[in-house]
Amino acid sequence: MGKTWLAAFDVQQFNAKKVLFVAHREEILLQAERTFKSLLPMLVSGHFNASSKVLDADVVFASIQTLGKQKYLNEVKPDYFDYVIVDEFHHAGASSYQALLNHFTPKFLLGLTATPERTDQADILSLCDNNLVYEKNIVDGIELGILVPFRYQGINDETVDYRDLPWRNGKFDPKTLEFKFATQKRAKHIFGHWQSYKQQRTLAFCVSKAHADFMATWFTTQGINAVSVHSDSQVKRGEALSLLAMGKIEVIFSVDLFNEGTDLPSIDTILILRPTESKILFLQQLGRGLRTSPDTNKTYVSVIDFIGNHISFLNRPMALLQTSDAKKTLKELDAPKLHPDCVINIAPQLIDFWRQLKLDYTKADEQYRLLRDNLEHRPTATEFFRSDYAWNKMTKQFGSWFELVLSQEQDESENKQIANLAPYLTFLSQGIEKVSMSKCFKAILLEAFIELDGLNQPPTIEAVCVKSWHIFKRYPKLWVQDVKADLQTIDANSPKWKTYWLNNPITFLCKQDKADPQPWFVVKSGQLQANIEINSADISLLSMAIRELTELLLARYSERQKSKNLAINNEKDNVVSFAKTANTKDTVQLNFYPDLKIACGHFKTGTDDNHELLKLNNTYSKLDPTIYFIAPASGNSMNGGKNPIHDGDLLLLERVTAINAGSITGKIMAIEIQDDAGDNQYLLRKVSKLPNGQYQLNAQNLDYAPMIANESMVTFARLKQVLDAVDFV
Structure with missing residues (x-):
């Protein structure tokens, strides 16, 4: 679909002076060179492969089998190229690619792949800091x-x-x-x-x-x-x-x-x-x-x-x-x-x-095995997360990610070493995987800690702060979103940055949560240390596990930011599916979901598995059946005020989309959340905005206390009215 052309156009737009194009086959490199010469005929090209070692060209087309060797990497300065392109980037997890990616520090790194499958992308996206900038699939x-x-x-x-x-x-x-x-x-x-x-x-x-x-x-x-x-x-x-x-x-x-x-x-x-x-x-x-x-x-x-x-x-x-x-x-x-x-x-x-076959798709271990067979390797935590299996369902069944992994990999010879993680499962679960994050700071800090080989040699606070700054800058969207505006222009060695980073993620990472037997990280003698006993033979394996979970934290956080709070969650795809129906000028047929109970009490589990068509009279003929639907109320929390909603009332609801979202303040909204088992639950509440910017969910029955909205809640529909018998045909 022209990904090489895309790369050439971006090189032109970037005004890059020294470009490196890396691939694993000579035919790909020659094809790429033809594309670049068509668009950028003034640029001088050269080849770096088994028979040629040209580096002084404007664009170097390099074989990964050659340039990926450490002896050749050592001959090239890390910042020699200001723009690096890696084609067929789904190979980037291989050791030769890892060596090259870890060596070069270009102003821009572009990964290209023609494999659009989401789960298979999960691990390689971590190599690009979950920064997917452009995507087109086969249908596109x-x-x-x-x-x-x-x-x-x-x-x-x-x-x-x-x-x-x-x-x-x-x-x-x-x-x-x-x-x-x-x-x-x-x-x-x-x-x-x-x-x-x-x-x-x-x-x-x-x-x-x-x-x-x-x-x-x-x-x-x-x-x-x-x-x-x-x-x-x-x-x-x-x-x-x-x-x-x-x-x-x-x-x-x-x-x-x-x-x-x-x-x-x-x-x-x-x-x-x-x-x-x-x-x-x-x-x-x-x-x-x-x-x-x-x-x-x-x-x-x-x-x-x-x-x-x-x-x-x-x-x-x-x-x-x-x-x-x-x-x-x-x-x-x-x-x-x-x-x-x-x-x-x-x-x-x-x-x-x-x-x-009657596979049990509700079991995490079944999903794990299917994913392993499909990927042809042990799934990483991020790959499992991207597979759309509810993460909280997995933790409810197994406790944590590496507990699931150990249950599945003990008999696999190539993954037997993973069993050595058993003594560290509590640390990995409580100290890394389930760490609380209102911003991405702790994940950035943990990534810096591992890149500094922190388990082997605890780094100084100064080194951690500097490394964290450089890692954070690899996530431009998160940097702008999470770092205070007045700190976004300071450099890595600024005392102001050190104070900010020490007072925020370092301090909070070293705090002991009530559920934890101890703080999992501590600062001693000016160094950041993991507060556990580690067998020296396990350091490499445990570092790998922390890195894997850190990538998961960043992937989950990035996903969460797409629906950061109740006000912007309208862009998230809803679980409820809305089937198309045929209308006439006299009637409208809307989908009715009898099991999708919109709770007027506490959150209540519902499903859209069953639906039927209900006909409304001609006063509703202009309603779009792909947006409007009907569901029953359940409970009594909205049974109050001027317009009470009773248990069993049929509710006409308008699906909230990015197009019709509008303001939600003062509106009665249907809200979606997942419980610990990963099941969908629904709630009906009137939304108000507090002075501190938070959203409050209010019942009309004063026996029910207000609730503060959190980032796990999604507005998926707006109440239009309670339907009466006269509304139906």
Whole structure:
């Protein structure tokens, strides 16, 4: 969708003098260089790779495999480049990328990735301080005419019983797959469906070199010009693409050579013959055919995917529908919400199979395992948080994040070391994960503490203050939002900053909460120290755990700021879904949610799972059914004043959106909150604003005391009136 062009335009806008463009494949670098030269022909470019070590160019296109080595990084000053671009940024968690990111200190770092799946982004967003500046998904690309629509056929891979295949750590055993896939029976099954849905030029994804060779040979025997392309094949990728573009071959069977970073506009058919546990990889494979092609004038890409009887294949529709919840995905498959020119057809027996698994989606450990299988690694706390599973449900079931992790990872050999966190679980839970934060200060402070290797060598207060200032400046939005205006212009070494930072997060981090057996951090001899006994062998592991939870704190805080208080919470998506209904000039049909009880007492649990249509008379004919709805009152707190609301009254409510929000002061509002179990609760109150800027929620029955609104509360609807029998048809 033009992310390299976006980068080039921003380099031009930034007026950068020294630019570094990093990627992991030479083809990506050459393609990027062509883009930059088209827009910025005056800039001199150079390459830093195994055969060339140019650094004195305006724009350096560098291979991460070369520049990521410490010996080369040591030869370049950290501030040598004022603008650094890292392409395919979803690889940035790898050690080579980490070394490069930790070394350079550009004025601006831009990460680019073409994998828009929210959960998979969670960890890499932490590397960019949760600063997502621009995003477009596949549907956006299709609507903009940058991408072509897709027609997806999910074919039952009936020749293989995936339930019998070895499954470990989110993957099938590759040798077993190769044996099961390279058969005449499966090839014949694939060939028949390919003939039904193919267009002119096909790219097929295989599980191994032997599998690709087998499929190319089999198709050739059927009279189809096909080749296999992999690291050992006779036909190389460039040659194969040229032959395909010219129409001299019809199918390329590939292994891991066309997943990402390659423009293949002429391809109009994608054939997926292998399990793809990661949604990232699946979207990359789909994306190879989505680019528009003026030369071939293709109108859509045909995707022929062979899906097995295993839960892991559910990631396909989850990726297509951009959902992170398996239960929601199965529900949406009944009527997928797509671009009108896109199609998803999945064999009914596959959908039936997924539904019959009866997975308990309310359990955190089930969500954890699904997420681990999808990501192909242990989920981080931020990735779990981004998966949309209610965090308070998880803590109610397991107590804390690392208690959940330990329950799931003790038998996993590559994560066995995690068990050494057991003695520190209380510290991690109470001292880090559940630390109270009205601003982001404590999270910034903890990040500084870990970056200074605080568990190994307690840093001085001066060092902590300076490091915190530099880290804070990496979060420009939070800096402007949380730091006092008169302090935003001082530098890191200012005594005023030290006083401010010492009196705020450092002092409060070192206080003992009532529920804690001790303060978790202390200042001794002018140094900030963790107030626990730590085995020296566990320092690295515990530092990793603190960093992971600190990233979680910042991610949660950033999300919370989108709905900071009752006055601005109108922009948050509501849990209640509003179905469209048809109106006539004489009547209006509105959705009635009998179980969505709007409490006129204390908060009461409700749900929008059930709804029916109620007809109102023609005086309501101008109401928009996507905004207005009906729900019952429950309780007696609003049973008072001039217009009492009684238990059981039907309430006409107007959904609050960013467009129609208006003022809430003096209005009776329906408010949404989640309880400790993660269930939604609803309350009806009249809102008033106090002199200190807080919002107060008032009952009309004086037996009920006022409540002060907090940041967990969301205004989701405004009361228009109490309905009477005469209002209905």
